Amino acid sequence: MPDYLGANQRKTKEDEKDDKPIQALKKACLIFFDEIDSIGGARFDDGAGGDNEVQRTMLELIYQLDSFYPRGNIKVLMATNQPDTLDPALMRPGRLDRKIEFSLPDLEGPTHIFKIHARSMSVERDIRFELLARLCPNSTGTEIRSVCTEAGMFAIQARRKIATEKDFLEAVNKVIKFYAKFSATPCYMTYN
Structure with missing residues (x-):
């Protein structure tokens, strides 16, 4: 997390404005988020500033995911070891359409x-x-x-x-x- 509150959202919005390389590519683009539970956890209000920053970042991510959908050429993959902790708003169809579980191996x-x-x-x-x-x-x-x-x-x-x-x-x-x-x-x- 950056040192300043709100920096993640500003950076995400700046990246959206500066997505000319993605638009100019006109080919498929894959965006991968590893350990998405670090910013995509379920929301709660405990008054802690750091958690609020994470929640605002997650809401900005949701907004960006919604804007990717009409383009059709951008695919988003996310990985987590704790799927049960993810915010339902992040997991709803239209944002994440497929859930693939890799379970632990058998004997x-x-x-x-x-x-x-x-x-x-x-x-x-x-x-x-x-x-x-x-x-x-x-x-x-x-x-x-x-x-x-x-x-x-x-x-x-x-x-x-x-x-x-x-x-x-x-x-x-x-x-x-x-x-x-x-x-x-x-x-x-x-x-x-």
Whole structure:
């Protein structure tokens, strides 16, 4: 966020006035917002100036989305890990017409992800990747990669050139249990 209140809205309006490159292109244009929940969260009034700034920015974004629709050559993609926190005004049809959810992988997915990351490591042949996957329920690919990295670190600390299944089990205990303590589950978000 800029240092001055209202700067985001002014910048967004200036960008709208200066959209000659987009209009002159006459070809399809794709605009991608990553982590849209940072400015597209549901509105509430708590009197905090920073939150009001975010809400004004979100309202300006909604206005801009409405102005893109008649042009037809501009497509907007948004990504979030917290779709339930987005403002309904942002999510209504006409602004966002398609919602695609990429859910966490099933048991086969994490097993395969473990094998992919283990390929670039020196590991024992008889590691039970399915067992490791079962110990990492609802884990993302990034978390599984962290487990593999940590297993390699355990092997290095033990002055071994090969990571063992025990290293992976210790890594699961360290990495996944740590993430579970701070996960953004609805229960955690409610109580913390």
